[in-house]
Amino acid sequence: MENYTIQTIYVPVMRFTEALKLCWVTTLFGIVLLLAGSVILIWNEGRTIRILLSLDEALNDAITVSADSPYEKQYEGRLIHLNGALSTGEPLTEPDYNIQVQAVKLKRRVQMYQWVEESVESRFGESVATVETEERSYFYSREWRDELIDSRSFYIRTGHHNPTSFPIDSTVHLSEHVHVGPYELGSAAKDRFRTFQEVTSDTRPEDPSVRMHAGLYYHCNDIWNPEIGDIRIQFAYAGLEGSYVTVVGKLEGGKIVPYESTHARKVLLLEPGEHNLNEIFRFEHHQQRIATWGIRFIGWVLLFFSTICCATIMQHLVREHRLLRVFFPDANFTLSTNIMMSFSVALVIVSIAWIVHRPWLGGGLLFAAMSPFLYCARGIMGSYQRMD
Numbered sequence: 001m002e003n004y005t006i007q008t009i010y011v012p013v014m015r016f017t018e019a020l021k022l023c024w025v026t027t028l029f030g031i032v033l034l035l036a037g038s039v040i041l042i043w044n045e046g047r048t049i050r051i052l053l054s055l056d057e058a059l060n061d062a063i064t065v066s067a068d069s070p071y072e073k074q075y076e077g078r079l080i081h082l083n084g085a086l087s088t089g090e091p092l093t094e095p096d097y098n099i100q101v102q103a104v105k106l107k108r109r110v111q112m113y114q115w116v117e118e119s120v121e122s123r124f125g126e127s128v129a130t131v132e133t134e135e136r137s138y139f140y141s142r143e144w145r146d147e148l149i150d151s152r153s154f155y156i157r158t159g160h161h162n163p164t165s166f167p168i169d170s171t172v173h174l175s176e177h178v179h180v181g182p183y184e185l186g187s188a189a190k191d192r193f194r195t196f197q198e199v200t201s202d203t204r205p206e207d208p209s210v211r212m213h214a215g216l217y218y219h220c221n222d223i224w225n226p227e228i229g230d231i232r233i234q235f236a237y238a239g240l241e242g243s244y245v246t247v248v249g250k251l252e253g254g255k256i257v258p259y260e261s262t263h264a265r266k267v268l269l270l271e272p273g274e275h276n277l278n279e280i281f282r283f284e285h286h287q288q289r290i291a292t293w294g295i296r297f298i299g300w301v302l303l304f305f306s307t308i309c310c311a312t313i314m315q316h317l318v319r320e321h322r323l324l325r326v327f328f329p330d331a332n333f334t335l336s337t338n339i340m341m342s343f344s345v346a347l348v349i350v351s352i353a354w355i356v357h358r359p360w361l362g363g364g365l366l367f368a369a370m371s372p373f374l375y376c377a378r379g380i381m382g383s384y385q386r387m388d
Contacts, residue, residue, distance in 0.1 A: 030309025037302030038349055044295040045353035051288055054261035059281050061259075062248055067181025075251050079259045079267075080183075083246040083274040086239055087179040094173075094235065097210070097217055098203040104185075104193045104239025106173040111144040111234075113226045115151055115160040144232065146170065163229045167219075178239070180247060186257040189249060192270040196236035246275040296346070304342040311338065 058079055065075055067084025092106035093099060099106070118139045138155045151162040178185045198215055211218040220230035239245075248269040249256035258266035269280050307314075 026309045027313050030306045033302045033306035033309060034345075037299045037306060037346075040295060040302065041299035041346060041349045042353065044292060044299065045350055048288065048292045049353065050263045050265050052285075053263045054265035054267055055281060055284060055288075057261050057263070058248070058259055058267040059277070062277055064277055065183075067183070069181070071182035071254065076253075078251055079248065080251050080256070081246070081248045081277045081280070082180060082183065083244060084180045085242050085244055088175045088239070088241045089177045089179075090175070092173045092175060092237075096207065097205045097233070097235070099199060099201060099235050101199060101237045102241035103237035104175050104178050104190055105196070105237060106199075107196055107236045107238070108168075108171050108173070109146065109234045109236070110166055110168050110170045111146055111232050112148070112163065112166055113142060113220075113228055113230045113232075114145050114149045114162045115154070115228060116141050116143050116145065116149060117154050117160070119155070142226075142228065161228070166231070168231060168233065175239075180245060180256075183251065184255045185247070186249070186252075186255040188258050188268055189247060189256050189270055190239075192268070193239035195272075196238045197240075199235040199237055243272065244274050246271050246273065246280050248277075248280060296350070299349075300342060300346045303345050304338060307338040307341045 062079045062081045063075070064081045065072075067082050086104065088102050088104060091100045091102045093101075094106070094108065118141070120137045120139070121135075140154075140156070140160050148164075148166060149162050151157060151160055154160050174190060178190055200215055204210075204212055205217065209219065211220070211223055213223050215234065217233040217235075218226075218230065219232070220226045223232075246269075247256055248259075248267070250259040256268075258268040260266055269284050271280055271283055275283070
């Protein structure tokens with residue numbers, strides 16, 4: 001009896017070991033994908049929950065103030081919501097190019113005409129495929145680039161030399177003081193202005209060597225036939241003075257700064273136009289949902305490829321264990337089976353994250369994750385009862 005028990009345990013283990021030897025590489029890769037997808041989903045759901053709780057807390061604490069009213073110290077330390085026109089004070093300038101604009105930001109983008117290397121891999125072999133050689137072809141072209149290309153790493157350096165530095169650097173000028181009514185925007189709020197518009201000016205620079213064309217300033221002899229090392233500059237602004245914005249942030253020392261919630265998340269909202277308190281929070285919820293679902297999709301894709309990599313070993317386990325056959329009546333892991341498994345695993349991870357904060361939502365997701373397997377088990381048990 002004892003020998004029989006040992007044999008019943010030993011034989012399945014040997015079969016599993018032999019099956020694992022045939023697919024251990026793909027199985028290991030599948031386990032890595034499973035861990036990566038799970039970590040991404042757990043991190044994303046935790047981040048989403050903290051953001052949503054922080055936004056709800058901020059919405060309850062925020063008060064609306066008027067940009068037309070004088071500064072009141074009673075709002076100091078409070079989370080305020082206001083909308084009004086931007087006031088930037090001193091203009092941002094680029095005197096060498098006669099650029100002057102009243103805005104929060106002025107960006108100078110510099111491009112240099114440089115050599116660019118491209119390579120193409122070519123394979124040549126006999127029809128019998130007994131001998132195969134590999135060659136790589138290199139091509140060189142001249143293009144306008146924002147970043148410096150190191151020509152010292154080129155395969156053919158002769159005749160393809162790029163400068164070692166930019167004569168003029170790209171930069172972003174930031175207005176020192178930006179106000180909405182009597183309230184000044186802090187550095188974090190000013191950083192939210194990221195939509196740039198090109199500066200269009202008909203005023204030519206005083207330097208005769210600088211040429212203008214289509215809003216660009218060229219440092220070259222011929223804009224139609226530039227040489228290596230020539231540069232061109234484009235200017236753009238963000239947050240034009242007089243444009244209306246809506247901002248939600250904490251008033252601290254007369255400046256609007258991020259609000260630190262009790263869930264260790266900073267809340268600072270800024271949108272163009274005039275919006276009431278509920279509207280601007282609705283915009284932020286919408287943006288967060290887009291980011292959350294994008295990361296969820298990435299996590300699910302990793303889980304899906306994980307099930308594909310582990311399909312062989314899973315098929316072996318299903319064939320060897322009667323309990324698993326109850327939940328997987330089709331021992332062949334088809335595409336639909338892989339999609340169902342990866343989707344269910346993703347739902348389980350998401351439901352565990354939400355079940356503490358929203359039990360009904362988390363419980364519903366958990367039931368949805370288990371329902372395909374429960375349906376298969378119900379069908380198998382029903383067939384057994386009919387046979388009896």
